[in-house]
Amino acid sequence: MNVLVTGGAGFIGTHTCVELLKSNHSILIIDNFENSHPEAVKRVEAITGKKVNFRQGDVRDIAFIKKQITDFKCEAVMHFAGLKAVGESCQNPLKYYDYNVAGTLSLLQAMQSCNVKKLVFSSSATVYGAPKRLPIVEDTELHTTNPYGRSKLIVEDILRDLYTSDPSWHIAILRYFNPVGAHKSGLIGEDPIGIPNNLMPIVAQVASNRREKLSIWGNDYPTKDGTGIRDYIHIVDLAIGHLKALESLNVAQCNAYNLGTGNGYSVLEVIKMFEHVSNQKIEYEIASRRDGDVAECYADPLYAMQQLDWKAERGLREMCEDMWNWQIKNPTGY
Ligand code: NAD
Ligand code: UFG
Numbered sequence: 001m002n003v004l005v006t007g008g009a010g011f012i013g014t015h016t017c018v019e020l021l022k023s024n025h026s027i028l029i030i031d032n033f034e035n036s037h038p039e040a041v042k043r044v045e046a047i048t049g050k051k052v053n054f055r056q057g058d059v060r061d062i063a064f065i066k067k068q069i070t071d072f073k074c075e076a077v078m079h080f081a082g083l084k085a086v087g088e089s090c091q092n093p094l095k096y097y098d099y100n101v102a103g104t105l106s107l108l109q110a111m112q113s114c115n116v117k118k119l120v121f122s123s124s125a126t127v128y129g130a131p132k133r134l135p136i137v138e139d140t141e142l143h144t145t146n147p148y149g150r151s152k153l154i155v156e157d158i159l160r161d162l163y164t165s166d167p168s169w170h171i172a173i174l175r176y177f178n179p180v181g182a183h184k185s186g187l188i189g190e191d192p193i194g195i196p197n198n199l200m201p202i203v204a205q206v207a208s209n210r211r212e213k214l215s216i217w218g219n220d221y222p223t224k225d226g227t228g229i230r231d232y233i234h235i236v237d238l239a240i241g242h243l244k245a246l247e248s249l250n251v252a253q254c255n256a257y258n259l260g261t262g263n264g265y266s267v268l269e270v271i272k273m274f275e276h277v278s279n280q281k282i283e284y285e286i287a288s289r290r291d292g293d294v295a296e297c298y299a300d301p302l303y304a305m306q307q308l309d310w311k312a313e314r315g316l317r318e319m320c321e322d323m324w325n326w327q328i329k330n331p332t333g334y
Pocket of ligand 1 (some may be wrong): 006007008009010011012013030031032033034035036037057058059060079080081082083084099103122123124125176177178179
């Protein structure tokens with residue numbers, strides 16, 4: 001299939017492009033490099049041995065997107081382009097609604113006018129807010145606590161409205177849990193700009209002495225060791241989930257799927273495993289809770305298993321090993 005990949009130079013996009021190329025799909029990456037680097041595209045080529053079609057541009061530019069869809073004879077779109085930092089979204093909500101909501105609207109309008117109706121959309125477990133019941137199933141009530149989360153939920157609602165109005169759309173909404181790790185080659189991985197927000201990149205930077213220590217945001221949660229529990233998922237498993245979702249779009253639908261492992265690990269368990277695989281001591285301090293954090297969040301992945309024939313295969317050890325391999329091969333990123 002000819003697949004247009006918006007945000008394809010980013011963390012999840014690059015890994016998904018590798019899987020798409022491995023499965024002989026043809027891809028066109030569109031990215032404005034707001035949070036990524038052109039080198040990432042070259043690394044995808046190095047891993048796959050295939051030339052990658054690429055255009056620098058913005059998803060909010062309808063005319064540009066329409067031209068790319070038409071010229072490339074695009075059959076389906078994977079939409080990763082967007083912003084993802086919860087804290088920044090609270091400081092600058094208009095930017096988040098512009099990129100994440102207006103950006104997706106422009107893309108959908110361009111797709112509609114070109115009669116391309118297959119879409120895989122990057123949503124997030126953040127749409128579940130503080131879950132009332134664990135593990136989280138897809139039909140749990142949705143509510144969010146910050147502008148980033150709301151931008152994802154608004155887009156989900158737009159997609160459901162679009163499908164209701166025109167049931168010939170084929171839409172898969174993927175709710176990611178906590179993507180971590182890197183490709184085995186160590187050529188592509190997460191390259192956060194500035195101080196990372198997420199646990200695993202900070203742990204990797206402390207292990208490699210790029211940072212002195214990390215703060216654990218609270219050890220007084222009602223969990224096994226008092227620290228927050230999350231469903232970490234290996235980025236390659238997540239990327240394969242996208243491939244399976246794309247393949248499921250041979251029938252019209254608008255379905256949401258959890259992409260998680262179903263296993264929860266605490267912050268202390270992640271640190272311990274990372275110390276083990278890197279053979280480095282990871283210094284930390286206990287700090288107060290971070291606003292908006294929940295004690296525990298992990299997926300029920302059954303629906304994705306049944307509908308997409310997909311299951312995460314890689315465990316916490318492999319996530320940490322691959323993250324460490326990427327970190328030592330690329331100590332300052334791309
Ligand atoms: P990323 O920042 O690494 O990748 C996003 C890419 O989109 C970047 O290459 C960026 O330059 C590009 N981009 C941003 N705005 C653009 C625009 N207007 N036009 C063109 N390109 C644009 O992030 P990621 O981790 O790969 O996330 C991909 C998607 O998944 C995002 O929509 C994000 O919100 C969502 N998501 C990520 C996580 C996570 O923890 N990584 C969790 C849930 C959902
Ligand atoms: N944590 C620390 N110290 C840090 C960073 C994180 O103790 O320096 C803890 C958090 O308190 C939490 C756990 O590590 O308990 C994981 O935190 P992350 O920031 O890595 O991930 P979150 O679960 O908070 O959020 C991530 C993405 C969101 C996405 C969500 C989906 O950042 O965009 O997963 O579940 F919405």
